[in-house]
Structure formats: C-alpha cells, structure tokens
Amino acid sequence: xxxxxxxxxxxxxxxxxxxxxxxxxxxxxxxxxxxxxxxxxxxxxxxxxxxxxxxxxxxxxxxxxxxxxxxxxxxxxxxxxxxxxxxxxxxxxxxxxxxxxxxxxxxxxxxxxxxxxxxxxxxxxxxxxxxxxxxxxxxxxxxxxxxxxxxxxxxxxxxxxxxxxxxxxxxxxxxxxxxxxxxxxxxxxxxxxxxxxxxxxxxxxxxxxxxxxxxxxxxxxxxxxxxxxxxxxxxxxxxxxxxxxxxxxxxxxxxxxxxxxxxxxxxxxxxxxxxxxxxxxxxxxxxxxxxxxxxxxxxxxxxxxxxxxxxxxxxxxxxxxxxxxxxxxx
Numbered sequence: 001x002x003x004x005x006x007x008x009x010x011x012x013x014x015x016x017x018x019x020x021x022x023x024x025x026x027x028x029x030x031x032x033x034x035x036x037x038x039x040x041x042x043x044x045x046x047x048x049x050x051x052x053x054x055x056x057x058x059x060x061x062x063x064x065x066x067x068x069x070x071x072x073x074x075x076x077x078x079x080x081x082x083x084x085x086x087x088x089x090x091x092x093x094x095x096x097x098x099x100x101x102x103x104x105x106x107x108x109x110x111x112x113x114x115x116x117x118x119x120x121x122x123x124x125x126x127x128x129x130x131x132x133x134x135x136x137x138x139x140x141x142x143x144x145x146x147x148x149x150x151x152x153x154x155x156x157x158x159x160x161x162x163x164x165x166x167x168x169x170x171x172x173x174x175x176x177x178x179x180x181x182x183x184x185x186x187x188x189x190x191x192x193x194x195x196x197x198x199x200x201x202x203x204x205x206x207x208x209x210x211x212x213x214x215x216x217x218x219x220x221x222x223x224x225x226x227x228x229x230x231x232x233x234x235x236x237x238x239x240x241x242x243x244x245x246x247x248x249x250x251x252x253x254x255x256x257x258x259x260x261x262x263x264x265x266x267x268x269x270x271x272x273x274x275x276x277x278x279x280x281x282x283x284x285x286x287x288x289x290x291x292x293x294x295x296x297x298x299x300x301x302x303x304x305x306x307x308x309x310x311x312x313x314x315x316x317x318x319x320x321x322x323x324x325x326x327x328x329x330x
Contacts, residue, residue: 004182006152006167011176015161015168016042022075023047024068024090025082026054029108032135033079033173035061036142040172047071068094077104077165080112085296087112099124102159106169109192110185113155115289126156127166130188131175138173147177155185193283198276205310207267208233212315222318230319 019042023034026048037044046063047070048055058065072078072095080087080095091112099105101123108130112118120126131138133148141148150170154162170180196202211229216222239248249257282288295303310316323329 006170006176006180006182008171008176011167011171011180012164013040013042013168013171015164016077016172019043019076019165020045020074021077021079021169022071024071024078024080024095026058026063026065027081027083027135029131029135029138030054030079030081031057031061032138032142033081033108033131034058034063035139036173037169039142042172045071045074069098072098075103077106077169079106079108079169081108084109084111085293088117091118096121104162104165106166110153110155110189111193111289114185114189115286115293117289117293120156122156123158124156125158125162125165126154127162128153128155128185128188129166129170129173129175129180131173138175141178142174145177147174147179149178150175150180151183151188152180153183153185153188190280190283193288194276194280197283197288198279204233209313209315216314222314223322226315226318226322230315231322 021037021042022045023030023037024047026034026046030046030048031054034044034046044063046058046065047068048058048065050065055065066074068090078095078099080091082090095105099121102125104125104127105120106126107113107128110128110130113120113126128151130151130153131148132150133141138148150173152163152166152170154166156162167176167180170176208230212222212225215225215229236248236252239251243251249260252260279288295301
C-alpha cells in the first residue's frame with residue numbers, strides 16, 4: 001500500500017497564524033525550522049540555554065531566547081527539538097507543568113513518545129513533522145523556494161485539528177512544496193533507528209573500516225586504502241542520491257558494475273540480513289531504547305569508550321591528513 005502524501009494545496013498557513021510556536025532547542029534543526037517559520041509570517045519563540053553557542057546563534061539571528069518554562073507558558077504549539085536523551089527531563093520539568101488544554105505538542109522524531117519516555121496529557125494534540133534532511137538543508141531549500149520532504153504523524157488528536165495544524169507547520173517550513181508523507185510515530189521511530197544502525201551510520205562505517213583494514217593487512221599503503229574505501233564513497237552515494245542504484249551502475253565502468261552485481265551479495269549475505277532482522281527486533285521490542293536510556297543514566301561508559309577507540313583508528317589518522325590536502329572539502 002502506497003503512503004498518502006500531502007502537498008501545499010492540502011495545507012493552509014492561516015491555521016498557524018495567530019498561534020505562537022515555541023521552539024525548544026536552537027540546534028541545526030531548530031534553527032532551520034525557526035527561520036523558515038518566521039519568514040512565513042509565523043510568530044516564533046525560541047528556548048535555549050543561556051551561555052551556549054546555540055543561544056548566541058539565536059541572538060545573532062534576531063531572536064530573543066527565553067527559558068523552556070517561559071516558552072511553554074507562552075506557546076500554543078510547542079516543538080521539542082532537543083536531543084532524544086534530554087527531551088524527557090525538559091518535558092517533565094519545564095513543559096508539562098505549563099501545558100494548557102488544546103495546546104499542540106510537537107516533535108521531529110518519535111523516540112520519546114513511542115518508547116513511553118514522554119507521556120503527554122490527554123487534552124493536547126500530539127503530532128510530528130519530521131523533515132528528511134538536516135536543518136541547514138531545510139533552510140537552504142526554503143531560501144531557494146524549494147522544499148525538503150517531511151513526514152507527518154498524528155499521535156493524539158484532542159482538538160480534531162491536529163492534522164491541519166501539522167500540515168500548516170510543514171507548509172511554513174517549506175516541506176509541503178516537496179511533499180509530506182503520512183506515517184506513524186511507531187513507523188518513523190523504528191525505521192529511523194534501523195536505518196541509522198544497519199545502513200546509514202553503523203553499516204557504512206563498519207563496512208569502510210573492514211575494507212580499509214583488509215587492504216592494510218594485505219600490505220597496501222594506508223593512503224591508497226583510504227581513497228579506495230572511504231574518500232570515493234561520496235562520489236557513489238551522490239550518484240545514488242541523484243539517480244538511484246541502477247543509475248549509479250550506469251554511471252560507473254562496466255568492470256565496476258560487474259563487480260557490484262557479482263561480489264556485492266558475497267559481502268551482504270544471508271547472515272548479514274539475519275543480523276539486521278535481529279537488530280530490528282531489538283528496536284521493535286524496546287530493548288535498544290532501554291539500553292540507550294540506561295547508557296545515558298550511568299554516564300555513557302560504553303558510548304565514550306567506543307567513541308575514543310574509533311577516533312584513534314588508523315583510518316581516522318590517515319584520513320585527517322589526506323583531507324587537509326583537499327581544501328574543497330571545507
């Protein structure tokens with residue numbers, strides 16, 4: 001079954017006019033969404049911690065940031081854009097006590113709601129608008145009068161107007177120009193985590209390191225190994241992004257395409273897919289969420305140890321030196 005997709009004709013900016021949108025967190029996504037909202041004529045109130053770089057950025061962008069408590073008191077639509085592990089504390093201490101009947105509680109990722117970290121009161125709307133791109137791209141596309149596709153999900157529709165408010169928000173940040181795809185908090189959260197862990201971050205980084213280590217152990221120079229297993233990946237991904245996998249195969253040599261078709265399945269085997277299914281099960285059951293929540297509660301010992309270990313990996317050492325030779329990357 002194909003997903004339902006909404007466009008600008010399905011959204012009305014007037015729905016948000018007269019409402020105050022409180023953005024909790026002025027990070028990359030918060031900045032992009034806030035500037036677009038303001039340029040669309042929506043009243044925006046920013047909450048950010050005083051003394052932080054994000055606080056300074058909001059000042060430089062012409063906002064007058066306030067505390068999360070002040071933003072929650074004044075806001076009609078409260079968009080929580082802090083990192084996942086911070087959202088629960090911010091919500092319980094600074095937002096929940098000030099929520100009013102008929103308010104809209106909003107997210108761009110469903111982790112805290114789906115895994116029961118945030119339990120919203122029953123008399124507010126709860127929904128998600130999740131741009132499928134970083135906040136910097138959301139801003140850039142808006143300025144170019146284009147848009148980044150978004151996801152929309154309704155978790156709680158107390159007022160009966162949750163979808164119209166969500167679509168109005170999507171239109172205000174430019175997403176409705178590209179399309180707003182209907183989903184659920186469950187689907188967005190679980191597929192997002194799965195994609196990060198098995199393909200986009202975990203899968204790709206492990207594949208790069210494995211390829212690099214294989215060449216090094218076979219006696220090849222680390223510089224050459226870096227170019228062939230890491231640096232050139234962007235060239236391939238850019239073609240896939242523009243033209244799909246089939247388009248990428250037509251954009252490389254016949255030798256490369258043949259190697260792709262015949263050797264790729266030997267790398268990503270049934271054993272790999274079985275492990276992917278296991279990881280998906282861990283996500284669906286809430287096992288990963290519990291693990292990550294506990295990791296944060298005890299000071300991130302595993303996270304910090306693994307991060308430090310990989311930062312010292314030979315791939316990173318040689319990569320830093322080689323990237324310094326390529327000023328265009330900056």
